[in-house]
Amino acid sequence: MLYIDGEWRGASSGSSFEVINPATGDPIGDVADGTREDVVQAIDAAAEAFGSWSRLTAFQRSGYLYRAYELMMERKEAIARLMTEEQGKPLKAARNEVQYAADFFLWYAEEAKRVYGEILPAPRSDQRFMVLRQPVGVVAAITPWNYPVSMITRKVAPALAAGCTIVLKPAEQTPLCAMEVFNAIHDAGIPAGVANLVPTSDPVPVGEEMVTNKKVAKITFTGSTEVGTMLAGRAAASMKRLSLELGGHAPFVVFDDADPVYAAKGASLVKFLNTGQACISPNRMYVHKSISSEFLGVLEERVAKMKAGNGLEEGISIGPLVDSPSLEKVDRQVKDAVAKGAELRIGGSRLTDDGLDRGFFYAPTVFAGVRPEMEIYTNETFGPVAPVIEFENEAEVIELANDTTYGLAAYVYTNDLGRGMRMFERLDYGIIGINDINPTAAAAPFGGTKYSGIGREGGKEGIAEYLETKLGGFSI
Numbered sequence: 001m002l003y004i005d006g007e008w009r010g011a012s013s014g015s016s017f018e019v020i021n022p023a024t025g026d027p028i029g030d031v032a033d034g035t036r037e038d039v040v041q042a043i044d045a046a047a048e049a050f051g052s053w054s055r056l057t058a059f060q061r062s063g064y065l066y067r068a069y070e071l072m073m074e075r076k077e078a079i080a081r082l083m084t085e086e087q088g089k090p091l092k093a094a095r096n097e098v099q100y101a102a103d104f105f106l107w108y109a110e111e112a113k114r115v116y117g118e119i120l121p122a123p124r125s126d127q128r129f130m131v132l133r134q135p136v137g138v139v140a141a142i143t144p145w146n147y148p149v150s151m152i153t154r155k156v157a158p159a160l161a162a163g164c165t166i167v168l169k170p171a172e173q174t175p176l177c178a179m180e181v182f183n184a185i186h187d188a189g190i191p192a193g194v195a196n197l198v199p200t201s202d203p204v205p206v207g208e209e210m211v212t213n214k215k216v217a218k219i220t221f222t223g224s225t226e227v228g229t230m231l232a233g234r235a236a237a238s239m240k241r242l243s244l245e246l247g248g249h250a251p252f253v254v255f256d257d258a259d260p261v262y263a264a265k266g267a268s269l270v271k272f273l274n275t276g277q278a279c280i281s282p283n284r285m286y287v288h289k290s291i292s293s294e295f296l297g298v299l300e301e302r303v304a305k306m307k308a309g310n311g312l313e314e315g316i317s318i319g320p321l322v323d324s325p326s327l328e329k330v331d332r333q334v335k336d337a338v339a340k341g342a343e344l345r346i347g348g349s350r351l352t353d354d355g356l357d358r359g360f361f362y363a364p365t366v367f368a369g370v371r372p373e374m375e376i377y378t379n380e381t382f383g384p385v386a387p388v389i390e391f392e393n394e395a396e397v398i399e400l401a402n403d404t405t406y407g408l409a410a411y412v413y414t415n416d417l418g419r420g421m422r423m424f425e426r427l428d429y430g431i432i433g434i435n436d437i438n439p440t441a442a443a444a445p446f447g448g449t450k451y452s453g454i455g456r457e458g459g460k461e462g463i464a465e466y467l468e469t470k471l472g473g474f475s476i
């Protein structure tokens with residue numbers, strides 16, 4: 001269903017599209033298929049609501065967001081189950097995501113009250129300067145399927161806290177999760193038109209309207225670098241503000257002063273999280289030559305114990321890939337690496353036994369001896385493949401790690417404090433985990449350098465993206 005101007009309704013075309021469970025291939029629901037005409041209506045509703053929403057007090061907006069947080073928490077289990085069915089991640093990971101998603105409502109319920117202005121020193125004695133921070137206006141948001149709930153709240157919560165109104169287009173694979181977030185928004189009593197949802201099976205016309213409609217002041221997008229750069233180009237003509245959270249190709253560096261067993265444990269946990277379908281997933285594991293065989297042994301052992309399957313079942317740690325093109329992309333990269341001489345330690349093929357052929361499952365895979373000419377070395381995999389590469393010294397590995405167009409996340413294992421600090425400073429990435437595989441939280445700024453994007457989500461930075469700075473000069 002579409003949620004426009006406070007009401008759930010069908011699409012103007014009257015058509016709908018099917019949503020598939022990627023673990024079973026079974027349809028799990030039909031969703032109204034939004035059109036360009038529908039998104040125009042949603043933008044009109046958001047523009048209409050902007051005046052009154054932006055003029056509420058920060059305390060009032062905060063109250064609504066806090067209520068949305070409470071509703072998400074009350075519905076945590078149901079939303080998590082739906083997420084597992086629609087997106088595929090194991091239930092435990094889905095629960096963690098709902099918590100993370102709800103945290104954005106809570107954090108921005110608080111941050112809404114901390115949008116401060118400033119009084120500046122003025123050059124003349126009869127002059128006063130004042131700075132106001134005001135909402136940018138109507139926001140158009142486009143979100144991906146890999147974190148189908150938290151990627152929505154990470155945009156909606158700060159936008160609404162700042163006083164903006166929003167129109168959101170979720171990914172075509174996961175509109176049902178998006179509807180749950182908007183159910184919470186509706187039930188929290190957030191006024192009509194403030195937040196609008198337009199699911200669609202064809203993102204192109206809806207996206208085109210969003211980036212060209214003059215009533216839209218800002219585009220916030222999470223997805224591929226390819227689509228993000230295209231949207232940014234289109235949005236430039238009407239001078240829209242932009243936040244882009246795009247692809248990554250995270251290095252994972254393990255120094256010889258680190259414990260290879262602990263590092264391999266971290267690698268196995270973060271690499272296979274969400275079946276590798278995360279923009280902060282490690283894509284190149286640089287391990288010091290002197291400890292690489294121990295690291296690989298432990299990693300392989302841990303991967304051998306991972307169980308793939310339907311995430312609603314007990315003990316599953318690897319869910320399916322989201323769809324068949326994703327499966328083909330992973331398989332192509334794996335075959336390319338094998339053909340170019342990488343050493344396949346475990347995995348390396350689609351999983352089809354015990355009914356897994358109905359879904360899009362790929363075996364968790366570990367490669368040693370990965371080299372720069374292999375596709376996997378430079379292209380984002382978005383799948384359960386861990387490529388291991390040996391290195392010899394710090395200067396060399398900094399250069400290798402930074403040698404990519406991406407700059408989202410990087411991970412380092414070291415027990416040398418100075419080295420940890422040097423890596424933190426010299427790696428050209430927006431997020432650095434030092435002996436830490438989960439450097440994300442609602443309170444922390446998330447985002448990348450280079451082709452990984454523009455702007456930050458989360459933290460105090462996250463709300464600043466939705467605020468315009470206004471200077472007032474007063475002669476007294």
Ligand code: ADP
Pocket residue numbers: 142143144145169170171172203204206207208222223224225227228
């Ligand atoms: P992914 O590879 O993660 O699916 P995409 O960038 O293709 O990355 O998708 C992320 C989001 O961008 C989804 O909501 C998708 O529908 C949307 N999207 C894809 N192509 C376009 C487009 N041409 N215009 C607007 N949105 C798009």
